[in-house]
Amino acid sequence: MKGALHLGTISGIKIEIHWTFSFLIIWVVFLDIQKGGNINSALLNVLLILILFLCVVLHELGHALTAKRFGIGTRKITLLPIGGVALLDKMPEKPGQELLVALAGPAVNVVIAILLSLFIPFKSYFGMDPSRLEGFLNTTGFQSLLLFLFIANIMLAVFNMIPAFPMDGGRVFRALLSFKLGRVKATEIASGLGQILAILFFMLGVLFNPFLILIALFIFVGAYGENQMVKQQSILEGHIVKEAMLTKITFLHPSNTMEEVVNTVLASTEKDFVILENNKIAGVLYQKDIIKNAHNPSILIKDVMQTKIRTVDVSLTITTILEYIRNEKNTFFPVTSKNEVVGAIDMTNISEFIVFKSEPYK
Structure with a gap:
């Protein structure tokens, strides 16, 4: 992917950040200033985003290292404004293997959330009303940072389990269907559901949040591309x-x-x-x-x-x-x-x- 900054290598996997990631940083700073924030609060929000994307890298490493156990390499992980992408050489075609690779990413976020929960005094937060809790999350402090990361990792796990390609949930759904229907039919069904959800996200984006339109396009194109690729592979199977x-x-x-x-x-x-x-x-x-x-x-x-x-x-x-x-x-x-x-x-x-x-x- 052109225009990416190399951050380092983990277990032979390159970690890169795409230049469009800067748009997210600019957007976060803009929103903070619009709400009356200052340089300190803007820098804090940027720091939170960077820590959150560290969790995204760990999420993608979960996929990559699990795939490695099945002999599938990963050339790089690229961070984008909408998340991370692990560029695997290919996805496992055996349903059981694909299921484990797809679940590994969200499982990492769940583990992170569990570890964070050990240090969060939840009882003191239960009595807070939503506005007070939001104010607490916006304050500078170790406890507010832990709570923010806990909520964010839970949301990452839930969001990625949406049953739509190229989300992890779409691959989990396809893997489960493949046990009974085979890979081609399972992909067709999972892809169709993904495109339906993409249309729903697009409508919600038009009504409420333009960012959902970008996600809708990402899902729709990804679902269509996955379906076409699997059909092509099925047609070419056995041909030299x-x-x-x-x-x-x-x-x-x-x-x-x-x-x-x-x-x-x-x-x-x-x-x-x-x-x-x-x-x-x-x-x-x-x-x-x-x-x-x-x-x-x-x-x-x-x-x-x-x-x-x-x-x-x-x-x-x-x-x-x-x-x-x-x-x-x-x-x-x-x-x-x-x-x-x-x-x-x-x-x-x-x-x-x-x-x-x-x-x-x-």
Whole structure:
């Protein structure tokens, strides 16, 4: 995710904070000043937000470390204004494993709340009316901080258990349904419920709080995307690269010029190219590098091609290619058979393959 500040690494997992997080800080300060606060109160509220997001990091680590037990890695955790996102290499497909990974995050918040409760004198708060309790939470003090964090962690656990993708509750709901209905049907039902809830949040956002509109969009897009991804994976299950790869492709040489490349692009539908030298793969020339250097027709391919590339075997499953695409942000791979290049595969061809194989799902 572009524009993120690296904060550190825990158990091999990068922790980052996205630049949009600054909007939340600005909003918190703005609200405090609008209510008649001062610099001290604004800084206190910012500190509370930062401590709260430490709990969010622990929540995401709960997901990541549980997934690690099932052999699934997590590349990074990114903090956003609406929460945190753990970028797992993939979600477990076994219902029991997905259930544990999904529950691990909210469970962390529950544990934090239980630990905090040991130091909170609840009896003294029971007699407070709501306005007095709100005033207490807004005061500077250790006890008010503990109570704020206790309430916040309970709310985080409850909010994340809303049964809508990409919330944890949506994954819990899908996992429970998968035991009986299978992953595809379970995802379809859970995704549908998520989109219904997203519409409800949108309506509430229009009437009461614009922030709910952002959450509604997040849920709606996440639910739709999850459903489409699982359907695609189901369609591609058991199919290998050989069935969907490109075989009629143009091989270029490192000594070819950018002018020759541009002419080839204009005369065909190809946009990425495998570069061969002595019948061996020397690299790949991606569309982005062609566009970047098209203004310099005399430059040689060897000066702009990418040499650190992944090649894939014809027998590899297409679902594995999709994992590479998601994790590496690359959509074009040379294909080999017995160490000889035989073609290439890209996201465009995979999408066409899905279209031709998806008739039963219409």
